Amino acid sequence: MNIPMRDNGSGRKKPGRIKGSWLFLGIMLALYTIVFFFSRQKFLEAMSIDCKIILQMVIPLFIAFLIMLIINLYVGPKKIISLMGEKIGIRGVLLSSLAGIISMGPIYAWYPMLKGLREKGVHFFYLSNFLGNRAIKPFLLPVMISFFGWTYTIIFNGLVWISSIIVSLILSRFCR
Amino acid sequence: MKMAIAATGPNLNANIENRLGLAQYLIIVDTDTGEYDPLKIPVKPGDPGAGINIILLALEKDAKVIVAGYMSPQISHTLSKEGITFIPYKECPINVFLDAYHRGEINRLKQSGTSSNIKEKKPSFPFMMIKQTGSQFFNIMPILLGVVLLIGLARTLVKDEMILNIFQGKPLFDTIFGAFAGSIFTGNPINSYVIGDALLNMGVTPFAVTALLLTWVTVGLVQLPAEIAALGRSFGLARIVVTFVVSIFMALITGSIMGMIR
Numbered sequence: 001m002n003i004p005m006r007d008n009g010s011g012r013k014k015p016g017r018i019k020g021s022w023l024f025l026g027i028m029l030a031l032y033t034i035v036f037f038f039s040r041q042k043f044l045e046a047m048s049i050d051c052k053i054i055l056q057m058v059i060p061l062f063i064a065f066l067i068m069l070i071i072n073l074y075v076g077p078k079k080i081i082s083l084m085g086e087k088i089g090i091r092g093v094l095l096s097s098l099a100g101i102i103s104m105g106p107i108y109a110w111y112p113m114l115k116g117l118r119e120k121g122v123h124f125f126y127l128s129n130f131l132g133n134r135a136i137k138p139f140l141l142p143v144m145i146s147f148f149g150w151t152y153t154i155i156f157n158g159l160v161w162i163s164s165i166i167v168s169l170i171l172s173r174f175c176r
Numbered sequence: 177m178k179m180a181i182a183a184t185g186p187n188l189n190a191n192i193e194n195r196l197g198l199a200q201y202l203i204i205v206d207t208d209t210g211e212y213d214p215l216k217i218p219v220k221p222g223d224p225g226a227g228i229n230i231i232l233l234a235l236e237k238d239a240k241v242i243v244a245g246y247m248s249p250q251i252s253h254t255l256s257k258e259g260i261t262f263i264p265y266k267e268c269p270i271n272v273f274l275d276a277y278h279r280g281e282i283n284r285l286k287q288s289g290t291s292s293n294i295k296e297k298k299p300s301f302p303f304m305m306i307k308q309t310g311s312q313f314f315n316i317m318p319i320l321l322g323v324v325l326l327i328g329l330a331r332t333l334v335k336d337e338m339i340l341n342i343f344q345g346k347p348l349f350d351t352i353f354g355a356f357a358g359s360i361f362t363g364n365p366i367n368s369y370v371i372g373d374a375l376l377n378m379g380v381t382p383f384a385v386t387a388l389l390l391t392w393v394t395v396g397l398v399q400l401p402a403e404i405a406a407l408g409r410s411f412g413l414a415r416i417v418v419t420f421v422v423s424i425f426m427a428l429i430t431g432s433i434m435g436m437i438r
Contacts (some may be wrong), residue, residue, distance in 0.1 A: 021318040028325040044330050050328035053370060069309040073302065099211060103310065111228055111271055111406035116235060118407060127407060128415055135393035137365055144365075147373040150215065152382075155433055156389065159426045163394070167418045 060142035065140035071102055096126040097161060100133025125172035132164025179205045179277075179281040180234035181270055182244035186214035188271040194245030197227035203270060204237045206279070213237075219401075225245045228402045231255070243273065249308075316364045323367045343380040351427045354384035355420060358391030368392040383431035 036043040102108060114127050136157050144153045182199035183190045193199035198221045205212045213231060219226045227433040231251070234242050240259065245266030265273055343350045358368065372385040395416055396403075404412035 005186060021315075021322070025318040025322040025325075026253055028322045028329070030331075032325060033334075041398065044327040046325075046332040046388050048328075049331050053324050053327065053373075065309065067350070068312060069306060072305045072309050072312075092234050110254070111232070111402050113254065115232055115406040116258065124407075124411060127411075131403075131415070132394060132419070135365070135390075137393075138288050140365055140369075144369055147369045148376075150435060152430075152434060155430055156386065159430055160390065163390070163422045163426045167415065170422075171414055174410070 013082070056146055057143060061144045063142040064139045067142075068104065071139065091124060092123075093129065093165060096129045097133045097164070100130040100164070101136045101138060103134055104139075117147055123172065124166045128168035130163055130170045132167055133161065135160045135164070177207050177241065178239045179207055179241040179243060180181075180230075180237060180239035181205060181273070182230060182242075183248055183270060185215070188212060188274065188411060190241060190302055192270060192273060192435060193267050194266045195227075196230050196242075196244040196247050198222055199230055199244065200408055202230055205236075205270075205274065207274075208319055227251075229405050232405050235260070236298070244247060252307075275423060316366060317325045319364065320366055320370070323370050327370055329376075331374060345374070345381055347383045347428060347431060348380050349382065350384035351387045351424050351431070354387035355391045355395075355424050355427065358388040358423075359395040359397050359420060361392065365389070365393045381428055381431060382434045386430040386434075387427035391420060394419045394423060 003075075031045065035046065071092070079162060110130075114130070118124075141153060144156070148156070181203045182196050183191040183201040183203045184193050186198070186201050186203075187189075188203070188205075190201065190203075200217055200221055202215045202217060204215065212249075215237075217230060217233070218225070219229050227247070231242065241261045241263060242255070243263045243265055246264060247262050255262060262282050343353065361371075368389050372389050375385050375388070376382070397416070400412055400416060403415070
């Protein structure tokens with residue numbers, strides 16, 4: 001029998017569909033083109049601000065790439081999931097926080113696993129703490145520091161961690 | 177073993193759907209008995225989160241193999257780590273695919289996005305990870321560049337006073353307004369840094385900016401349907417509401433601390 005050709009999963013896009021992110025960039029470029037024709041001075045002013053922001057981000061983004069690569073190389077989803085447990089305890093709080101912090105990729109990729117963990121009896125506290133701590137992005141810390149400074153970055157991420165625990169404690173009282 | 181096949185119709189004569197999120201039916205086939213169960217997809221094909229709903233449905237039915245034309249390599253890679261195999265197969269009636277499967281013409285996959293029928297040279301692990309990281313990085317670039325361009329244009333065309341008319345320097349009001357904005361404009365945190373920095377430069381209070389940054393990364397209204405599908409309605413809704421309220425308190429604390437330090 002003739003078996004049809006398989007897609008090798010290379011991620012082909014549907015023809016004629018533009019991803020929203022590219023559309024957004026396209027709209028911005030179109031706006032710049034319009035501004036260019038109406039006011040060269042405003043255009044140059046805007047470009048100067050853009051260049052400053054981009055220059056501010058170059059080195060932090062490079063460091064971010066390296067941190068992302070290290071996490072991708074050494075931390076797999078199985079390792080992350082193994083950090084969560086069934087009963088609430090200090091060790092579990094720290095491990096589920098760590099799992100959330102080092103987890104990468106789109107949140108959509110994690111939902112099936114979280115559902116599976118829930119079915120295996122993992123406490124809602126850990127699921128919520130995992131989701132809350134995903135807000136702490138170690139690979140973006142250099143970028144955040146370059147924008148807001150060390151003090152703010154430390155206070156902000158510390159409070160994200162604390163609020164994640166508070167939210168998880170409240171949720172674990174209501175969701176069983 | 178149960179196999180979940182993304183299908184264009186409710187029976188085995190239907191074709192395998194090219195993209196998981198566009199499937200109208202999910203056919204659960206028991207490969208041992210040959211029995212099958214067609215499930216109508218509860219969400220509209222192509223809607224945000226449709227693909228993840230289909231994966232959750234497959235997992236609910238205890239499927240160990242998912243078949244569709246294409247699945248995001250990141251998702252299929254994560255699934256494969258949990259012992260769920262994704263078979264990329266397309267433009268083929270399901271019964272033809274199953275015949276081929278039973279005759280052993282389609283070997284089960286060990287890695288996402290590759291088929292044993294296609295002799296591909298598998299890239300080494302570090303190379304794969306560099307590629308994956310590059311792809312994750314590349315994906316955030318269009319929006320990030322767009323946000324940078326938007327900020328440049330806004331700083332040039334919008335007067336600071338206009339922004340300060342919205343954020344009037346009242347801590348509670350600014351915090352709540354910032355929290356609402358962050359909850360709606362969810363996305364990569366790096367975009368919120370660019371926007372937050374621009375707002376601070378315009379004179380907006382740290383209360384509002386912190387609330388925006390916090391809810392941007394913790395609330396995520398856009399992800400709510402997928403979260404409800406995975407973890408239940410009460411958990412999803414309660415988490416959003418509690419996170420929103422706690423974020424407001426945390427933003428007020430952060431703003432106050434920053435005010436004291438300065």
